[in-house]
Amino acid sequence: MGLEQKAGNMGIVTTSLETMVNWARTNAMWPMLFGLACCAIEMMSAQASQYDMSRFGMELMRASPRQSDLMIVAGRVSRKMAPVVRQLYDQMPAPKWVIAMGDCASCTGVFNNYALVQGVDEIVPVDVYVAGCPPRPEALIHGVMTLHEKVKREKLQKWA
Amino acid sequence: MTEIREVDTKELKHLVSERALRGETMLLNMGPQHPSTHGVLRLLLELDGEIVVNCIPDIGFLHTGIEKNMEAKIYQKAEVMTDRLDYLNPLGNNLAYCLALEKLLELDVPPRAQVLRVILAELTRINSHLLWLGTSGLDLAAMSVFLYCMREREAILNIFEMISGARMMTTYIRPGGVWRDVPAEFEAAVHDFVAMMPARIDEYESMLTTNELFLDRTKGIGVISQEDCIRWGISGPILRAAGMPYDMRRVAPYSGYEQYDFNIPTGPDGDVFCRYKVRVDEMRESVKIIDQAIKKLPYGPIRSNNRKVVPPPRSELGSSMEALIHHFKLWTEGFSVPAGGVYTATESPRGELGVYMESNGGPKPQRVRWHAPTFVNLQIMPLLSRGHFVADVVGIIGSIDIVLGDCDR
Amino acid sequence: MDSKLESLATALEQRFAAKQEIFRDQLTLFLTPDRIIEAARALRDEFGFTFLSDESAVDYFPQELPRFHVVYQLRTMQAPYLLLTLRVPIEGGEPHMPTLEKVFPNANWFERELWDMFGIRFDDHSDLRRILMPFDWEGHPLRKDYPLGYEEVEFSFNFNEVEARKPHPKD
Numbered sequence: 170m171g172l173e174q175k176a177g178n179m180g181i182v183t184t185s186l187e188t189m190v191n192w193a194r195t196n197a198m199w200p201m202l203f204g205l206a207c208c209a210i211e212m213m214s215a216q217a218s219q220y221d222m223s224r225f226g227m228e229l230m231r232a233s234p235r236q237s238d239l240m241i242v243a244g245r246v247s248r249k250m251a252p253v254v255r256q257l258y259d260q261m262p263a264p265k266w267v268i269a270m271g272d273c274a275s276c277t278g279v280f281n282n283y284a285l286v287q288g289v290d291e292i293v294p295v296d297v298y299v300a301g302c303p304p305r306p307e308a309l310i311h312g313v314m315t316l317h318e319k320v321k322r323e324k325l326q327k328w329a
Numbered sequence: 330m331t332e333i334r335e336v337d338t339k340e341l342k343h344l345v346s347e348r349a350l351r352g353e354t355m356l357l358n359m360g361p362q363h364p365s366t367h368g369v370l371r372l373l374l375e376l377d378g379e380i381v382v383n384c385i386p387d388i389g390f391l392h393t394g395i396e397k398n399m400e401a402k403i404y405q406k407a408e409v410m411t412d413r414l415d416y417l418n419p420l421g422n423n424l425a426y427c428l429a430l431e432k433l434l435e436l437d438v439p440p441r442a443q444v445l446r447v448i449l450a451e452l453t454r455i456n457s458h459l460l461w462l463g464t465s466g467l468d469l470a471a472m473s474v475f476l477y478c479m480r481e482r483e484a485i486l487n488i489f490e491m492i493s494g495a496r497m498m499t500t501y502i503r504p505g506g507v508w509r510d511v512p513a514e515f516e517a518a519v520h521d522f523v524a525m526m527p528a529r530i531d532e533y534e535s536m537l538t539t540n541e542l543f544l545d546r547t548k549g550i551g552v553i554s555q556e557d558c559i560r561w562g563i564s565g566p567i568l569r570a571a572g573m574p575y576d577m578r579r580v581a582p583y584s585g586y587e588q589y590d591f592n593i594p595t596g597p598d599g600d601v602f603c604r605y606k607v608r609v610d611e612m613r614e615s616v617k618i619i620d621q622a623i624k625k626l627p628y629g630p631i632r633s634n635n636r637k638v639v640p641p642p643r644s645e646l647g648s649s650m651e652a653l654i655h656h657f658k659l660w661t662e663g664f665s666v667p668a669g670g671v672y673t674a675t676e677s678p679r680g681e682l683g684v685y686m687e688s689n690g691g692p693k694p695q696r697v698r699w700h701a702p703t704f705v706n707l708q709i710m711p712l713l714s715r716g717h718f719v720a721d722v723v724g725i726i727g728s729i730d731i732v733l734g735d736c737d738r
Numbered sequence: 739m740d741s742k743l744e745s746l747a748t749a750l751e752q753r754f755a756a757k758q759e760i761f762r763d764q765l766t767l768f769l770t771p772d773r774i775i776e777a778a779r780a781l782r783d784e785f786g787f788t789f790l791s792d793e794s795a796v797d798y799f800p801q802e803l804p805r806f807h808v809v810y811q812l813r814t815m816q817a818p819y820l821l822l823t824l825r826v827p828i829e830g831g832e833p834h835m836p837t838l839e840k841v842f843p844n845a846n847w848f849e850r851e852l853w854d855m856f857g858i859r860f861d862d863h864s865d866l867r868r869i870l871m872p873f874d875w876e877g878h879p880l881r882k883d884y885p886l887g888y889e890e891v892e893f894s895f896n897f898n899e900v901e902a903r904k905p906h907p908k909d
Contacts, residue, residue: 202362202364203362204368205368205369205391206368206391206413206416206733206734207413207416207497207498207734209368210416210417210460210497211496211497213460213464213479214479214482214483214486217475217476217479217480218476218479218480219479219480219483232362232363232364244391245391245393247389247390247391247392247393247737248871248872248875249389249390249392249871249872250361250369250390250391253360253361253362253390255907257362277889279409279410279413280393280394280395280398280410281398281886281888281889281891282393282394282397282398282886282887282888283394283397283879283884283885283886283887283888284392284393284394284871284879284887285393285394287889287904288904290906290907291904291905291906291907292907293907294907294909302498303496303497303498305496388869388870389868389869389870389871389872392870392871394879394887396880397879397880397884397886398886401886432762433762435762559788559789559815560788560842560843560844561843561844562789562790562791562842562844564791573815575815580819581819581821669761669762670761670766670796670809670823671761671762671764672764672792672811672821672823674791674821681791683791683792683811685792685794685809685811687796695796695798696794696796696797698792698794698796698809700791700792700794700811704847704851705844705847707847708844708846708847737870738870
């Protein structure tokens, strides 16, 4: 059942609105440049040529929150930085997703003390947690693909 | 979380000039999240048009409380946190911590471990300089340099993964030596790296050193003199670019560095271009050191025999009662370190990385103070950027080579 | 190294007449807060210790006199390359010390960090504000009587209780 057979003589493809919108969202999800600490280095490695993230549509890392869909919180969030994270999250337009990359963003990892927010899900709602200290670039890509699958399952009622 | 707080501006008035208070100059916040600040650094720029009148750095956005957390853990467990301080120099941080601990304990390190430490420290230096070159090239709009540098880094990270299992945070260098012996493929991998690297460094230089656009953006920018460097306590490539050949590996050699033959590159002017040149030449010198070291890698044990500090091999646990008792004591209570304080300094890619370790006789440290080179080097940010354009500030931050994990600890 | 260290030790003994200690080949000079500025100036101008490498403090909490030791590391920039440690014991209560900013400009940020982390006030400092913690933080974290502030580890048996106590965002 190839595309041309589906399209027929008139060049029309039918699908559901949900599938199409979700497909568009996953294939061009732009991450915001939010590398804080060591995980940022692995995020840069994931963006570089060996583990290329632009295969998944994430070529551009936009520094401005107004132009990005995905916030990859890569690194430890200190108490001084927490209001900044929240403000950036609020500035992102919907639809937006958050990946907590690394142990420090998920649960503060090695550092259980006064200076760090214990897991970035105390401040922003997280969709996917990627474990590792720091996670390998392949682990980050796996996290991104899990997010893609989560987005593909989203329903119409949620947006309307 | 998003409340507007009334800040008393009177307490900050001494930082900005009077022209700002009158409204003549503009205060611009180059905030914690910015593509060119290499981490979470906040700069308050006071601008007269495009020219920077003053620049106030605001740090602390990555403060992790590592020094306090180390006081609550025993020495072996506290070492895990050292990788994450200056995250581009993880093995160097491990080395600094272990040198301080070995000085306090008066612990010997076997020759094979010394040579391995030197090889890994120099590989980490090349790793850090490659990332610096990539990101500061990216800031100055030389984007292909970034991808080439990351490609080389993958070779180094493969070597780290081969010896310890982790690409970055290895905790491979431990008190008394290194964690475990290197596998058989290590020597071949290092030889291949040494053979390949000089040509690659030539490739980067061909892209940047004679490039007119790069020279325009870096020559004469962010100049600091040698006397100012010493007054402000600057060490590392910035001091060497200002003309002084001061390197901790020569001043206070550690881990056998006096046996290797290497030059200390210096630059005449102390501007951004000289710092770039110094770091690229340092990469070449590091390749020379690794070449000499891998050729003289001796056979032998890789960790000290002192069972009070170093765990016995697991094969002995089944047969020797003493080994079992040592293992038990090390895993439950940890080893006790004689009371006193020492300061050891190593040469990290950013400057003098010092550890002031004080012990009170118990298994947990009394104080572990990390003298971070980035903390000291960021102080001269206002000095370097006065009178330059905002776009130059980006180049200057890149040339200081800041890593906020090091600065904020 | 020992001969250079010993000649330095005798020279310092003649000049300052202060208590000295050599531990693991490192020389430490004990000074009092009122003498520190004059001593630092003399060390910089006469002895060649032009480089302030580090300034930090140690808290010996249960004992109050002295409670803090402020530790300076000075270096010479020519051969022989020497390292000298200065220790200044100060009391708890309202700890304060004269600032070394006029002698070594980079003491500025070091002393801000000591104020932030230990609560040691530096008289005549040009800009004593918090540097690592947020500007409205209360308390001085590196003091021994300040708690580590850790969160209880979540296992499966107490997972729900700990999660209920943690803050969660509403959207």
